[in-house]
Amino acid sequence: MIQVVCAIIEHKGTVLITQRSSKMAQPLLWEFPGGKVEDGESETDALVREIQEELNLLIVPHKRLVPVTHTYSSSTIELIPYTCSLQSGNILLAEHQAYSWATIDTLLNFSWCPADIPIVEEYLQLKRMQL
Template sequence: MGEAGIPTTKVVCGIIERDGYVLLTQRSKNMSQPLLWEFPGGKLEAGESEAECLEREILEELNISILPLQRLTPVLHKYPDFIIELIPYTCSYQGGTVCLMEHTSYEWVPLQDLKDYEWCPADVPVVEEYLQLGG
């Protein structure tokens, strides 16, 4: 549990790189943080490594294969009803065609355009760190 008994949810996200572009997904209007952009990923399940979680979630939600490469700095972000620990990884795209299962939209974006999107609040520090590292 996080502060004042608010649950903390561990979520692993992937900064998926392909030919100088990064994959972004837009949350659907029915999800929390509707229509905001994020690095795709999902909740860590018991007994699962962060890399296993990320590979599973990306395959389930986007129908593509990835290879997690480098763990970046986790972000703790407090939303009104829960706290998220967002654990980002840079990843290389391995294959498959993106097929959206939960999201409204996706885009392959060059690094210089990352700041042009309206991000989920927890993803903002991830974007900033990734850009400081030079992608």
Template sequence: MKVLCGIIEKDGLVLITQRSESMSQPLLWEFPGGKLEPSETEEECLVREINEELSIDITPKQRLTPASYTYPDKIVELIPYTCAFKGSEINLLEHLRYKWVTPGALASYTWCPADIPVIKTYLQLLQG
């Protein structure tokens, strides 16, 4: 299953979201996103999912290396993009909470397993 996630950047900070108790992987942190539909591009999926989950607009910028993770019930190919935050108020429609954090603080949160290699790839990108 292909899942897109957005590493949404604003003023040197990154948006992270915490999954609610009712979601799979409850209370773990993730980069927001969702499942790719057959009729859409990766960028269209990301824009749609972020808008559906958070009511915000983003611009996908750079595709990073995908990460595969095998959960007990499915295999996820997580496809990350760095994204620009285009403004508007965040409205949590699925998640419990969100935070804007520095890239250096990402490792201090408890992440969904599929997101962990994405963090490493993102930090390597920032270090050039």
């Protein structure tokens, strides 16, 4: 099983989501950005590194949400989400085709990667409980 971390980056009432490029697996679907945890690396260190590499952003991880195990045709991943805050940086897309700062109300309007769907649902439940 491949461990993958993803960041739910909250900023000014919105959340950063990214669209996979047409050349990636799960082409053109939306996801919370992140990447693989390398050997000997903590989940939060991997998350900070991946977001820096892929988006040129410095983030601060906060709360770990419920991991999702999902089997794609080629592999099984454990997707580990963290809510994060944006510390600094300007977005430069290294791998993705597009990004959006989405409001809570619009998150369900995107075509999500299958592994991200339960994370979107849990995140929305958490936000509703905070209202």
